[in-house]
Amino acid sequence: MIVIKKAEYAASAVKYEQYPTDGLPEIAMAGRSNVGKSSLINRFLGRRNLARTGNTPGKTQTLNFYRVNDAWFFVDLPGYGYAKVAKTVNAQWGPMMENYLKKREPLRAVIQIVDIRHAPSAEDIEMQQWLRSMQVPTMVVATKVDKISRGQWQKHLNVIARDLELPDVSLILPFSAQTGVGNEELNEAIEEILGLNQELKDLTVQSY
Template sequence: MIVIKKAEYVASAVKYEQYPVDGLPEIAMAGRSNVGKSSLINSFLGRRNLARTGNTPGKTQTLNFYRVNDAWFFVDLPGYGYAKVAKTVNAQWGPMMENYLKKREPLRAVIQIVDIRHAPSVEDVEMQQWLRTMEVPTMVVATKVDKISRGQLPKHLKVIANALEIPDVSLILPFSAQTGVGKKELNEAIEEILGLDLGGTEKA
């Protein structure tokens, strides 16, 4: 298990030259505006307000870098699919994402976050297909599990798996920032992706 000893906001970036140059491995978070990316980051890191949760969906239009244990980064990607975002901002989103996902050498994987309560949107499906096309390792996390009953979970997971063409529902990780459901499993998945031991150094 990764023990979070230190977590800090480092930078917000739009252009490639604004990205951190540490060379540390990165795990990016992608998802619709208001899907709960910031809440997931805060919950996972045990920091209540590190990642800013905005009341206005679509407000965050930069890549936000959070350094963890001085060993790796969470990268919060701009939320997609919010209709009220200005067209000029939406037009910038695609090239900015493509630039990051295609060229960013330290990127290890993308965690695509969806809302367990709703069928994946057109944008969610497009993002999943886009990540596959670019051959970026991807895992899907379904947030807000506390909002549905346990008995409804299999049905909702099946809807997500079918929409995103995921062959097995066990590949989708249910998560709740409120109750901590899925936090241990996410920790183990991230540890495996990064190949880090508890001290934050890479395993031999």
């Protein structure tokens, strides 16, 4: 189990030369605007306001790096798929993401975050296919599970697995930033991604 002893904002970047040069391993968070990436990061790190959260979807348009235990980074990627974001910003998003995901050597995995209440959007599906084509190890986390009854989880998870063409619904981790559901399982998965415990079974994280 990873114990969070230190977590701090390190940098915001648009261009490659603005990325941290520590060489520490990185785990990136990808998802639609307002899907709960920042809330997940704050919950996992036990810091209420470390990652920026806001009521305006699409507001964050940089890659935000958070250094954890001086050993690795969470990278909060700009949200995608919000219609009211200016076209010029949307046009910048693709090249910025491609540059990071294709060229970033310290990148160990991407956690794709979806909202359990909704079927994956076209952008969610495109992102999953993109990550798969680039052979980036990817984990899917379904957030906001506290918003629906537990008895409805499986039905919604089945839809997500079907639309994202995942081989097994068990590969999706249910999560709630409000209640902490899934936080321990996420900790174990990240521990595995970072190679901190080689004995964990390779069931949660897959590279398709």
